[in-house]
Amino acid sequence: MEHLLETLGRNMFGIFGLLALAGAAFMVTARSAVHSVLAFLFTMLCVAGCFLSLEAEFLGVAQILVYAGGIVVLFLFVVMLVEISKFKQKARLEVFQNQSRVAIVAVLAGVAAFAGVFRNAIFGKASPDALVLRPELARGLDVAKQNAQAVSRGLFADYLLPFEILSVILLVALVGAVVLAKSERV
Amino acid sequence: MVSLNSVLLISFALFSIGVAGVLIRRNALVILMCVELMLNAANLNFIAFARHSGSASGQAFALLVMGFAAAEVAVGLALVVALYRRRDTVQVDDINLLKG
Secondary structure (H helix, E strand, O other): OHHHHHHHHHOHHHHHHHHHHHHHHHHHHOOOHHHHHHHHHHHHHHHHHHHHHOOOHHHHHHHHHHHHHHHHHHHHHHHHHHHOOOHHHOOOOOOEOOOHHHHHHHHHHHHHHHHHHOHHHHHOOOOOOOOEOOHHHHHHOOOOOOHHHHHHHHHHHHOHHHHHHHHHHHHHHHHHHHHHHOOOOO | OOEHHHHHHHHHHHHHHHHHHHHHEOEHHHHHHHHHHHHHHHHHHHHHHHHHHOOOHHHHHHHHHHHHHHHHHHHHHHHHHHHHHHHOOOEHHHOOOOOO
């Protein structure tokens, strides 16, 4: 039992990653939009688990707050606003596009090209040490111990200008969303 | 110990699923969700490389990307609602006004 728990703890990233992949696949293939949104929520939670297992604690919690708390609720509201009333009148609703087969083939070709280019780096034995995550470096910068502090130093000292630009972009998006979504007669 | 390659592989697979979803789905809402999925795959790469190089800059950038994703969702959903008001549909292949 202890052995099993230890193995689970060591492979936490792989478990969350595979669960996220399964959720994403279900999200793309589900017929109902509500099922897609719920699978999206599951995927985002699994990605948050990946962040946590990569010792990015602040980002993992922020991911749960932003996605599960904000974006998924927004999606669900819009699904309820949009999906129900006039949709059902159409006799048959195709889920996938006509060019689905071509698109799948194109994506698979892209995957094959990626695998071909990076075959040596990923499957070969070339310099395995260089590609393993190094905990001693993280310990030196206290990234793991005081993650929020390190992130805030990066955000407010090194990348202050992008942060301020982001705030302007959020304001523009807010105004744009209000203008786009308000009804005509106001 | 997590190897960088496994992180990159999983993030690449997530990104591919997102691209495939954008290309094959008809529902505009699901297409928006797939775009979010691609942004998350990019975030996973940022965090993996930040962890790999031992600096927090990548995590700060991932936080910025998260903010951009939120802005994009707000505008995208407003577009979907406006589209539904005007055309009574959210299927992207019904929107063919500019088709020659």
